[in-house]
Amino acid sequence: MAEAETTATAARPRLYSYWRSSCSHRVRIALNLKGLDYEYKAVNLLKGEQSDPEFVKVNPMKFVPALLDSDGYLEDKYPDPPLLPRDLKRKALNHQIANIVASGIQPLQNLTVVRFIEQKVGAGEVLPWTQQQIERGFTAIESLIKDSAGKYATGDEVGLADIFLAPQIYAALTRTKIDMSNYPTLARLNAEYEAHPAFQAALPERQPDAPSSA
Numbered sequence: 001m002a003e004a005e006t007t008a009t010a011a012r013p014r015l016y017s018y019w020r021s022s023c024s025h026r027v028r029i030a031l032n033l034k035g036l037d038y039e040y041k042a043v044n045l046l047k048g049e050q051s052d053p054e055f056v057k058v059n060p061m062k063f064v065p066a067l068l069d070s071d072g073y074l075e076d077k078y079p080d081p082p083l084l085p086r087d088l089k090r091k092a093l094n095h096q097i098a099n100i101v102a103s104g105i106q107p108l109q110n111l112t113v114v115r116f117i118e119q120k121v122g123a124g125e126v127l128p129w130t131q132q133q134i135e136r137g138f139t140a141i142e143s144l145i146k147d148s149a150g151k152y153a154t155g156d157e158v159g160l161a162d163i164f165l166a167p168q169i170y171a172a173l174t175r176t177k178i179d180m181s182n183y184p185t186l187a188r189l190n191a192e193y194e195a196h197p198a199f200q201a202a203l204p205e206r207q208p209d210a211p212s213s214a
Helices: 022-033 053-058 088-109 111-120 123-145 160-174 184-195 197-201
Strands: 003-005 014-017 039-042 066-069
Touching (some): 014 022, 022 197, 053 066, 088 160, 184 197
Parallel strands (some): 003 066, 014 039
């Protein structure tokens, strides 16, 4: 979750987001779970708004999301409900799953990578590439949690792992047509996410910058 500070103390957090960004999707879920009112600032990646000089001041990497708040990290400043369990093994598992998604799946299928593949290899190679990265990551996560998951990925409370999994599963189903029958634990978790109000409110198609056809 990208965060930055601003010289002015905002009355509420400001989230720079793009409706279809799975990384932004994660932060929206976290904010919703913590019951935080926040300002939504749309950044249209397809129009290149991430390169606007004002946004570059917020995030020099030109990525969304960026969360502006007066101080501190989201979990430290707003600790309730916690996104990480006290149990050290389950805490480590949350970090492991989040890192698989954040490092081993999502970056390999983001917009810059997809455009590079289109230019260098051809548009027809984008879907197979994306499916391969998701399936490899999902296979690893399924094996990690199949015998230990509770209602959610690492127990009966929503954790950091769920915040990372839900957007990735959503994207896998809606954009890359992954067969989730190969991942029964993840499919079961997704049904829980779909029924949870905080996850529902964070869905891409429910964001103010989502096109009407979404």
